[in-house]
Amino acid sequence: MSDELVAVRTHGRACVLELRRERKLNALSTALEEALGHALQRPEVKASACVVVTGGARAFSAGADVEELRGQDPASILAYYRETGDVYERVAGLPQPTIAAISGYCLGGGLELALACDFRVADAGATFGLPEVAIGIVPSSGGTHRLVRMLGTARAKELVLLRDRVDAEEARRLGLVTETAPEGEALDRSLALAERLGELPPLAVAVAKEAIDAMAESSRAAGLGLERLAYGMLAQTEDAREAAAAFSEKRPPRFRGR
Ligand code: COA
Numbered sequence: 001m002s003d004e005l006v007a008v009r010t011h012g013r014a015c016v017l018e019l020r021r022e023r024k025l026n027a028l029s030t031a032l033e034e035a036l037g038h039a040l041q042r043p044e045v046k047a048s049a050c051v052v053v054t055g056g057a058r059a060f061s062a063g064a065d066v067e068e069l070r071g072q073d074p075a076s077i078l079a080y081y082r083e084t085g086d087v088y089e090r091v092a093g094l095p096q097p098t099i100a101a102i103s104g105y106c107l108g109g110g111l112e113l114a115l116a117c118d119f120r121v122a123d124a125g126a127t128f129g130l131p132e133v134a135i136g137i138v139p140s141s142g143g144t145h146r147l148v149r150m151l152g153t154a155r156a157k158e159l160v161l162l163r164d165r166v167d168a169e170e171a172r173r174l175g176l177v178t179e180t181a182p183e184g185e186a187l188d189r190s191l192a193l194a195e196r197l198g199e200l201p202p203l204a205v206a207v208a209k210e211a212i213d214a215m216a217e218s219s220r221a222a223g224l225g226l227e228r229l230a231y232g233m234l235a236q237t238e239d240a241r242e243a244a245a246a247f248s249e250k251r252p253p254r255f256r257g258r
Helices: 030-040 043-047 074-082 084-092 109-115 143-151 153-162 168-174 186-199 202-215 220-234 238-248
Strands: 006-011 014-019 050-054 059-061 098-102 105-107 119-123 127-129 179-181
Touching (some): 006 030, 014 043, 030 084, 050 186, 074 084, 098 186, 119 168, 143 153, 202 220, 202 238
Parallel strands (some): 014 050
16 A cells, blocks of 8 residues: 555666655655655666656655654654654665656655755756754754755755745755756656666766765775775776777777666
């Protein structure tokens, strides 16, 4: 039953995970988080070169389900993060690139889910915001951490404390959104990006993603070491040899892929 809340389909080399609680603007109830967690286990996800997370026309997601925020106690909150509340980290930890294709509202936990993806593509009419503080809480699905890393402390405070809503174009200028698309085209545009990512050699893509994610946590020395080890490993792959041969022979490379 809960799996129906997230539709999983393959599109070319991408796997699309569509949140389907549109009646409630994809508010992230624990059931929706659980369904997303199950979807991440699906073979279509594992076989894909890129995962695209999307919502409906009115909302990517309007955030945490406010109905479920009532009556929590410390034990239930701790249990929540051990159970469905870690799904944002599981999205962030996927080995392949991830894209959030955003239409409509992208608020609170919905924005945190989008931030857990590698790229965000938004319809021109999409609306972003972090309303948590206004309802007496804070973004707590990795959003505060990711915002500071992504935009810096001052911008993060601006978004969390000062800004009610940010439109798609401003979100792009701030660096929150990778690209804006004409209204209704964010998903198609995301699928086109996914196809491009799928054409790249998959080992190099996965190692580049992992290395970039680890850089933010690393000292300069550790970061340079990681970069060199990653290079050392990748330079010995069939794909790297094929790319070098293709360059010499002036032809497109034929990667063996996944
Ligand atoms: N949690 C639970 N239900 C939500 C929700 C949320 N975060 N956001 C929307 N919904 C529900 C509404 O209760 C409504 O349900 P109903 O039809 O059974 O009454 C349905 O989704 C449609 O929302 P509605 O408010 O009627 O749509 P709208 O277009 O008038 O307003 C928003 C859209 C996004 C501005 C408004 O729904 C809103 O402010 N939502 C809460 C956003 C929020 O605070 N999120 C962060 C929580 S930390």
